[in-house]
Structure formats: C-alpha cells, structure tokens
Amino acid sequence: MELKEIADRISEKFAAAGHQIDRAKLEERLLRFVDEFSVPPAEAERAIISDYARMFGMETPSATSPKKSSDETVPIADIVAEQWVTIEGQIVTLFPSRSPSIAQSGVIADSSGSIRFLIWANENAPVVEIKKWYRIESAVADEYNGQVSLKLHKGTTITEIQPKDAHTPNITPISQLVPKRWVSIEGEVTTLFPPRSPAIAQSGVIADASGTTRFTVWASAEAPVLERGSWYRLDMVETDEFNGQVNVKIHAGTTITPLSREDIPKQEIIPIGQIKPGVFSVKAKVVAVEKPFSDQILQRGILADETGAIQFVIRNTPDASPLEENQWYTISSAVVDRYRGALSMQISPGSATPLQEDRSIRPNIIPIAQVVPGIVCLRVKMVQEYESSSDRIFQSGLLGDESGTIRFITWNDENALRLVPDMVYSIFYASADEFNNRLSVTLNRATILPDENATIQVRSPNEEVKGAFVHLSPGSGLIKRCPVEGCGRVLSRQNYCQVHEIQPNFIYDLRVKGWLDDGQKTYDTIISREGVEELTGLSLVSAQEMAENNPLGLDTVFYHVNERILGRYLVCRGKTFDNRLFAYTCEFQKFDAGMLAELMNRAEGSSHE
Missing domain, CATH: 2.40.50.140 (Nucleic acid-binding proteins)
Known part of the structure; x- marks a missing residue:
C-alpha cells in the first residue's frame, strides 16, 4: 500500500470533521513509522489517526484496514508475513531497546520454532519476562530483511499462561x-x-x-x-x-x-577420501612425519588409508603426545578444516588409539589433471628443471603425465632428493597447494621411487602465446650446463656450477631467454633448444662450431640469435605460469594480408570519427 494513499485517506477523514492537517508533516510521520521503525503501513495509519483524534478532542475514526484476528493458536513455524495471528510460546531472549519508541523486543518460541517480536512503547502492554510462557492474541506478522517477525500493537492481548510441556528443540546440522x-x-x-x-x-x-x-x-x-x-x-x-x-x-x-564425552554424538569411522571440514573419526596409518616449524606445534605429518591421505597437526600442549610413523590409529572426533585450500586435521590429546595391525596401503595414484589442494600420489615424468631463484630452493621444475603437467618444488633439506630429467617417478604423499590460482606440488616429505625402465608420453602443453619478442636476456644462445647427473644447471663463463663448483667437462645446450609481449601482458620467456633451432636455423653442432671458430666465442651465437628474433613476431607453444612462459616450439608469425586490411580499415574509421 502506498504511503500517499494512506496520507490522502487520513487527510480526508479529518477534513470531513472540519480539521485541516499539515500534509508535509503527515507524510514525514508516515515515512518515519514505516521506514525507520518498520511499522506495518496499516498499523502506522491506525496510530497516526489516534494521535490526531486526541489532538482535536474527537473520537478516533476507524481505519479502513480490517482487523483479521483469530482465536485459533497458530504454530510459530507456520507464521507468514501480512497476517494477524494468535500464538502461545516461551520468551527465550530479550534484547536491549534500540529506540525510545520500542518497549521490548526479543524472541518467543514454541515446539515448532521461534520468531522475533517487538512491543511499541506507546501501547502500554504488560512487561514480558524471559523463560515465562504467554498467550499473544492478535499480533501482526511483518517481514524485514527476509525475516518474519511479530509486532504487538494496542489491540494485542498478552496473557501469562502456565508453562507447556518441556520440549527439546531439534538440532540443526x-x-x-x-x-x-x-x-x-x-x-x-x-x-x-x-x-x-x-x-x-x-x-x-x-x-x-x-x-x-x-x-x-x-x-x-x-x-x-x-x-x-x-x-x-x-x-x-x-x-x-x-x-x-x-x-x-x-x-x-x-x-x-x-x-560430556558420553553425551557427544557418536561418530562412525569414515574413509579419508570422504572427509570435508567438520569433526570426524577415522582409522588411518601414519605414513609420514616431519619436524614442526613452530614451538606451538608438537608434530605434523600425513595420515592415509586406501581412499586417500590428509595432513595432520598435533598442538604442543602439556598432555599431547606424538604419533608413531607406520603405526595404525583410530582417531576420534578430529577437527578438519582448510589451510591454503587443503584439508588439515587437528588431533586432540587422548583421541588417538593405536591399533594392533601392520598392513600396507596401496596408494591411490591420480592423474595430474585431477590434482586439487591436499595430499596426492602421482606417477610422473620429470619434464623440465628451472633455474633456482632462491637459496632456499633445492630444485624446482615441471612434472608431467598423460593428462598434463604441474610445477614442483623441493626446498633445501638434508633429505631432499634431486630428480633427473626424463626419468619416471612414483611419488607418494606429496603436498599439493594453490598459489595465484596455480597448482604446484611440494616433494619434501613425499616418498619418491624412480623407475628407470618406464616411459610416459607426457601430454604436450597446448597453450599458445603470440607476440613481439622485445628483449633478449643474457644467458641466451649457446650455454654450458653442469654434467653432474641430476643437476644440469647453467654454468658461468668460468664453468662454475653453484652446487658442484668448477666443471671442465661441461655439456653444451641452446636456449633463449627474454620478453615476449602480446600487447596486454609481457611474459618472462624461456625457449628450449628445439624452439631455438626452429627460429634460428642453428643446430647445436653448428652453434658450437660457430663459437669455437670465432674470437667472440659464445657471444657470436648470442648476437646471431639477437639478429634473427629480436623485434620479430613469434608464435610460441608451451606452458605458462603467472607471467612466465616455457616454450617448446616456436615459429615466426606469418604475414596475414586479411588481418592487415581489417586493422587498416579500423584505424581509418577511428581517424574519421
């Protein structure tokens, strides 16, 4: 109902009795009642008519909105907005009044549910008390912010009644x-x-x-x-x-x-693969433990069963004790939450019971395409090693299988294992997490088993980037790599490896480092030997001969590569991580007469405008 219609009706009632009302003040009062105090429009009309009637010393004219009251008690759960109801319930909460116009507000409940109520200060209603039962007749149901509530007005009858039979509210999960x-x-x-x-x-x-x-x-x-x-x-x-x-x-x-522990809802043992945030009981084996990185943590590790694995944490409290590696436990009422997107289980003191069994678990190996944050088992091939950007990093690179590729990192640790390029590995219980919307796996506490006789056909990265090659970085062209198995780091001009020092028996390789700009983003790009050979026409042998037969040495190949690709438009295919591009194949972008004509027409159209 529009407030203008209510104002018209009130004005007409008193004008007929010979009394003129300030229309602006009337509309202001209506707006305050409805918008500020959440009074139903019909109730606001009745209250304002009563006030004006007292002001003019006349009997209160009746409002046009009929009172729809019923003596039949309505269950609170069945109440809907815009109706008059009679209820019986217990006052379970009273709130401090937020306005002088509100006498009391709180929550009343019966066996079916609960609802908020509000009693206006000018209604002279009896004071209700917490824990007492009342019969409330002819209250109006309203809705505000999607929540139905009751307004108790002057015509509402509030009667204290004897307490009903005690009821136990239903527990909501x-x-x-x-x-x-x-x-x-x-x-x-x-x-x-x-x-x-x-x-x-x-x-x-x-x-x-x-x-x-x-x-x-x-x-x-x-x-x-x-x-x-x-x-x-x-x-x-x-x-x-x-x-x-x-x-x-x-x-x-x-x-x-x-x-008490006897009252806590009993929880059935569930498989780790079905765990989500909450409180659970599991039967699992400790497959890995690691040193805590904080004095507040007693132990960190990994629990596993046949369906999956999850990392666990035991806090350093006086009554806490660590779990034994390779031991099976029944863990009751463990709290599971997420940390950096991965599930993590907090084990309370006294909740882990060791089991008298010793059986192995067949890890659930998944393809890379199905990796999500958490603990994962993979069978992969080491595709590429990246140059270390920090002393904290022992090794990082790219792993791949038939479904795709994923970045890996191993932090400096006395037990860290270096992966060999092109070798196939079974990796059990690695930690997968997400950073900047990119997944990666950490191998420090994983069990890694090489398989020298196996091969995996890694799915080629299908990401394609087109752009101008705007900068060629030092370290491009013909380079020398460390010959130590599993290393392959780029050597300095003095044949020095950061890990294995001087290496006179180095291995030659070709690569390009630089910036590829697609017009919207600049990629820090590394192009592998195959891509360099496609772009420059140089093979590894011919590049080596060029360097050995020229006084400039390796710089000769650098200048040759610079002349061939700097400023040219390339089409590179490989894998992107944030603003980094690892390209395996590259070619020069071919001239497209149709695209040129379209761009010229677009430019001419813009100039005419």
Whole structure:
C-alpha cells in the first residue's frame, strides 16, 4: 500500500470533521513509522489517526484496514508475513531497546520454532519476562530483511499462561544453517579468536560432523566462557551471514549446555577420501612425519588409508603426545578444516588409539589433471628443471603425465632428493597447494621411487602465446650446463656450477631467454633448444662450431640469435605460469594480408570519427 494513499485517506477523514492537517508533516510521520521503525503501513495509519483524534478532542475514526484476528493458536513455524495471528510460546531472549519508541523486543518460541517480536512503547502492554510462557492474541506478522517477525500493537492481548510441556528443540546440522533463523546446534569449539570489540565476549569456530561455522558471543549475553576442544549444545542461537558465510550469534537467551564425552554424538569411522571440514573419526596409518616449524606445534605429518591421505597437526600442549610413523590409529572426533585450500586435521590429546595391525596401503595414484589442494600420489615424468631463484630452493621444475603437467618444488633439506630429467617417478604423499590460482606440488616429505625402465608420453602443453619478442636476456644462445647427473644447471663463463663448483667437462645446450609481449601482458620467456633451432636455423653442432671458430666465442651465437628474433613476431607453444612462459616450439608469425586490411580499415574509421 502506498504511503500517499494512506496520507490522502487520513487527510480526508479529518477534513470531513472540519480539521485541516499539515500534509508535509503527515507524510514525514508516515515515512518515519514505516521506514525507520518498520511499522506495518496499516498499523502506522491506525496510530497516526489516534494521535490526531486526541489532538482535536474527537473520537478516533476507524481505519479502513480490517482487523483479521483469530482465536485459533497458530504454530510459530507456520507464521507468514501480512497476517494477524494468535500464538502461545516461551520468551527465550530479550534484547536491549534500540529506540525510545520500542518497549521490548526479543524472541518467543514454541515446539515448532521461534520468531522475533517487538512491543511499541506507546501501547502500554504488560512487561514480558524471559523463560515465562504467554498467550499473544492478535499480533501482526511483518517481514524485514527476509525475516518474519511479530509486532504487538494496542489491540494485542498478552496473557501469562502456565508453562507447556518441556520440549527439546531439534538440532540443526551446521552445514544446513541458513541466515535469519533461530536454531539449536551441537558441536566442538575448535578455534577461539581475540575479540575485536568490547561488545564481543568471545568469537571462534564451532564444528560438527557436517561442517564448521563461526560464532560470536555478545558481552551482553553474560554467557559462560566457552573452551576450545569442548563440546556444547547451544539452544536459541541466531544465524547471520557475513561475506557469504553463515555464522551464529549467542545472545542472553541462548542456553549453553556443556556435553560430556558420553553425551557427544557418536561418530562412525569414515574413509579419508570422504572427509570435508567438520569433526570426524577415522582409522588411518601414519605414513609420514616431519619436524614442526613452530614451538606451538608438537608434530605434523600425513595420515592415509586406501581412499586417500590428509595432513595432520598435533598442538604442543602439556598432555599431547606424538604419533608413531607406520603405526595404525583410530582417531576420534578430529577437527578438519582448510589451510591454503587443503584439508588439515587437528588431533586432540587422548583421541588417538593405536591399533594392533601392520598392513600396507596401496596408494591411490591420480592423474595430474585431477590434482586439487591436499595430499596426492602421482606417477610422473620429470619434464623440465628451472633455474633456482632462491637459496632456499633445492630444485624446482615441471612434472608431467598423460593428462598434463604441474610445477614442483623441493626446498633445501638434508633429505631432499634431486630428480633427473626424463626419468619416471612414483611419488607418494606429496603436498599439493594453490598459489595465484596455480597448482604446484611440494616433494619434501613425499616418498619418491624412480623407475628407470618406464616411459610416459607426457601430454604436450597446448597453450599458445603470440607476440613481439622485445628483449633478449643474457644467458641466451649457446650455454654450458653442469654434467653432474641430476643437476644440469647453467654454468658461468668460468664453468662454475653453484652446487658442484668448477666443471671442465661441461655439456653444451641452446636456449633463449627474454620478453615476449602480446600487447596486454609481457611474459618472462624461456625457449628450449628445439624452439631455438626452429627460429634460428642453428643446430647445436653448428652453434658450437660457430663459437669455437670465432674470437667472440659464445657471444657470436648470442648476437646471431639477437639478429634473427629480436623485434620479430613469434608464435610460441608451451606452458605458462603467472607471467612466465616455457616454450617448446616456436615459429615466426606469418604475414596475414586479411588481418592487415581489417586493422587498416579500423584505424581509418577511428581517424574519421
């Protein structure tokens, strides 16, 4: 109903009685009632008519909106907006008043559900109290921000009644929470955050077997302190949404019940491959452990069964103890969350029970195309090694199989294993993570088994980049590589390897380093020997002869390559990582008369405009 129509109706009523009303002030009052105080339009009309009637000393004219009241009690869960209802329920929460026009507001619940209510200050309604039961007749249901609520007006009757039979609210799984509801949940407090405001007593994460959600305990709730690692039942929490994530708010009316170990919902053992964020029990084997990088961590490692693997963490608490490698355990009520996109399991003290069994696991090997953040097992070929950009990096490069390629990195470690180019490896329990939308695998704690007699036909990278080659970097042309097996690093002019020092028996190779600009992005480009041979017409043998028979040595090949490709338009095919391009094949971009004509016509059209 439009406010203009209501204003017209009110003005006409009092004009007929010989009283003129300031139309601007009338519309301003209507707007404040409806927009600021969320009063239903019909209720605002009735209240304003009453006020003007008292002002002019006349009887209150009736509003045109009929009262649709019923003596039949409606279950709270069945209430919809724009209707008059009668309910019976228990007051479970009262909120501090945000406005002088509001006498009380809170939440009332019955066995079917709960709903917010509001009592206006000028209605002289009786004061309701928490935990008491009331019959509320002729309340109007309204909707605001997608949430249905009750407005108690002057015609609403509020009567205290005897408590109904106690009922236990249904528990809502955390994964099924939706915003703007009053629900009951059970779960374990897995994380606590420092409060960001004096209005917040506690905040953190609570989890059950279906998922996790953040919670906030308001300071005004005067609630008991929640402890990390403990289970609780929370009755009458309000769900909300922030940044697309559903969370829960704990108010004064929320009932917090600690659960003993006997009361905690029993969880069945599930396969690791079916785990998602939440609280789970698993039966798994410790297949790897590593040194913690923080004093707060007692142990990190990997658990596995036949369906998959997951990394685990045990925090350094007084009653915590580490797990033994190659030992099977039953782990109950472990908290699973995500870290950098990968699942991680937190194991609490006393939740891991060793099993008297010793059996091996057949790892679940997946193709590279199916890799997601987490723990993975792969059978791959070492395709390419990159030059180290940091002293912390032991080796990095490219792995491939029939489904595609992926970047790998091994950090400097006393147990690090160097991969040999073109060798096939079975890699068990490597860590895959995502950075800048690019997947990579870390091999430091993985089990790596070479297979010298195997071959893999690696799927060729099919990414194509067209652009102008605008810069040729030093280190291009004919280069020398370290001959030590598994190294292959580029040597300095003095035949020095960063790892193996002076290497007089070096190996020659061809490559190009530089910048390829496609008009929108500049790629830091490395072109392999095959691509250099295609572009320059030089073979490795002819380039070596050119260098040995010229006083400039290796610089002769550099200048020859520079003259052939600098400033030319190339079509390169290979693999891109961020702004890096590793090209295996390259060719000069051919002249396209049709494209030139189209560009010229477009340019001429722009100039005429």
